[in-house]
Amino acid sequence: MGKYFGTDGFRGEANVNLTVEHAYQVGRYLGWYFGRDHKAKIVIGKDTRRSSYMFEYSLVAGLTASGADAYLLHVTTTPSVSYVVRTEGFDCGIMISASHNPFYDNGIKIINGLGQKMDAEVEAKIESYIDGEQPEIPLAQREYIGRTVDFAAGRNRYIGHLISIPIRSFKNVKVGLDCANGSASSVAKSVFDAVGARTYVIHSEPDGTNINDSCGSTHIESLQKYVIENGLDVGFAYDGDADRCLAVDEKGHVVDGDRIMFLCGKYMKEQGRLKDNTIVTTIMSNMGLYKACEREGLRYEQTAVGDKYVCENMMANGYNLGGEQSGHIIFSKHATTGDGILTSLMVMEVMLEKKQPLSVLADEVTIYPQLLKNVRVADKKTARENPKVIAAVAAAGEALGDDGRILVRESGTEPVIRVMVEAENDVLCAKYVDQVIDVMKAEGLVLD
Template identity: 70%
Template sequence: MGKYFGTDGFRGEANVDLTVEHAYKVGRYLGYYFGKEKQGDDRARIVIGKDTRRSSYMFEYSLVAGLTASGADVFLMHVTPTPSVSYIVRADEFDCGIMISASHNPFYDNGIKIINSHGAKMDAAVEKLIEDYIDGLVPEIPFATKEKIGRTTDYSMGRNRYIGYLMTLPTRAFKNLRVGLDCANGASSTVAKAVFDALGAKTYVINNTPDGTNINTNCGSTHIEGLQKFVVENNLDAGFAYDGDADRCLAVDEKGNLVDGDAIIYICGKYLRDRGRLNNNKVVTTVMSNLGLYKALDAEGIGYEKTAVGDKYVYECMMENGYILGGEQSGHIIFSKNARTGDGVLTSLKIMEAMVEEKMPLSELTRGLTIYPQLLVNVKVTSKKEVMEDADVLAAAKKVEEALGDDGRILLRQSGTEPLIRVMVEAKTDEICKEHVDAVVDVIRSKGYEVQ
């Protein structure tokens, strides 16, 4: 991770950690970087999308000012999911894309995600160049003048092209299936219902009236309980909850049970394997995936790889090895044949396809998967690095690991986007999980690392 850019872009509280000046400089450097090799009338072409946060408009204008001042032409998709920007960058051959979003974070946070010309997250080397420019470590870059100044174009057609693309992917229509969608008052509000309606589903939508401050507030994939209740009360066949920028999806079966990212990988992995479409007979997971998933995959004879947390790392592993399915417990699921990043709406379509083709309710598709109880505690700390190098903390984690043996596991890791240490334990019972998590957290607190 860099000084400003973490595993999911440059993120922080709007105008506190991430300011309009930061956004302007990001635009200035990207416009210069992608325009410096252009010849004649050719110029850098950069597309921007945003979620529904109040500050997203402010950052959009700041980025546009920086980009056009450096001579780039900018195309605005307006409110749209992150994966739609990834798709359009590739489909319409842009030099890069920018998504303004803090994903599942509260409305007062925001972020800048940079997407390369292949639709994946930008290389760390380019992000480092931007950081150096922000900090004044490189010479000042020239302003464009006269006819070289960039232009801004409305590009809402890009979002419509993405919607059309999604409609072509399922193998069958969803006629007469009753589906609930929780749009988290975020970017999926502009896309999800249109896709499901076009595919024949009877679509019931909640939390699709964004006002700039209600994104992710008691709704979406971070508050799945609202959708669980909605599915049961309305006798729906399934429900899907997205996060603020719609790059992740969690599902709810017809009984109101959560179907998380691990269960989605299990369902889709089996579905693709049975049709001979699971390349190398492997899926890609992260170290946060549940032990129950690995036991279920072993029973099915499906292999797996484990990466660090972050869909960026999942995607890199998939590309290096030719895998077509990977993702995170949180609902970032990548279908590499169709996308280069997590795509919540695409994920929900793939689950629906499995239900229709298998002629099974969603609850039946998870049979064979037993999720182990899991407890995750986030501790806000003064220094993530010091905690992760503290001998007493590491010794406490090691003691838990030895006590659990093959019947569970502990994971101690630092957040890539927040000043948090995450302590996670999986075991046979909730009581065992709590006992071991508390043992490690108590050491972190006793050493004075916790921020009150």
């Protein structure tokens, strides 16, 4: 991770540690960097946060001042920006979003010409420019000044792409969608309606401050209740920029990313469509997923946390399914990044082709109890490398043995250490998580 760019872009509280000046400088550098030998074309999408408009205008000012043309998708999803970049010949794309964070946070995600997250080398150059470590970039003049282009048509083409994917109609299937008052509000219902579903939508009235507010994939309990009360066949919950998806079965039970990967992976293996019968996961995936994979003859690989690393592994090895427990799932036949709406379409395909409800498909994975606590710290590296914390983690791991595990890692987007334990029961999970956190507190590493 860099000084400003983490695993999911440049993120922070709007006008606190991510300011309009930062956005302008990002635009200035990208416009110059990609326009050194031609007229750069850069496409921009945004989510529904109040500050997204402010950052959009600031990025556009920077881009056009450096001579680039800025194409605006307006409110749209992160995967739609990825799709448009790689299919419409753009130099890069920018998504303005802080994903699942509250409305007062925001972020700048940069997507390369292949539709994947930007190379760390380019992000490092942007950081160097922001910090004044590079010569000033010349301002474009006269006919070389960039222009702004309304490009809502790009989002519409992405919607058409999604509609073309299902292999059969969703007719008479009652589907609930929780759009998190975010980007999915502009896309999801159109897709499900077009393929014949009886679509029920909640949290699709964004007002600039209600994105992810007690809704979406981070607050899925409202969708669980909605599915039960309305007798729906399935429900899907997205996050703020719709690059992740969690599901709810017809009984109101949550089906997380691990179970989604398993049921899709098993189906693709049966169809002869899963490359090397392999799923790419992260170190945060549940032990229950791995035990189910071993039982079904599915191979798996593990990467660092972040769909960026999952994607890198998939591209390097040609794998076509991977993702995270949180619901970032990549189906590389159709996309180069996590796509929540695409994921829900893939789950629907498995349900319809196997003629089984989601509860039956997901029940093949027995999830181990897992407890994750986030600890706010003054310095993540100092907390992670503290000798007494390291010793406490090692002791917990030894005590858990083969029937559990402990994982302590730094957040890529927040000043937080994440402590996670999987074990045979909730009591053991709480015991070992709290043991490690108590050591961190005793060492004075935890912020009040």
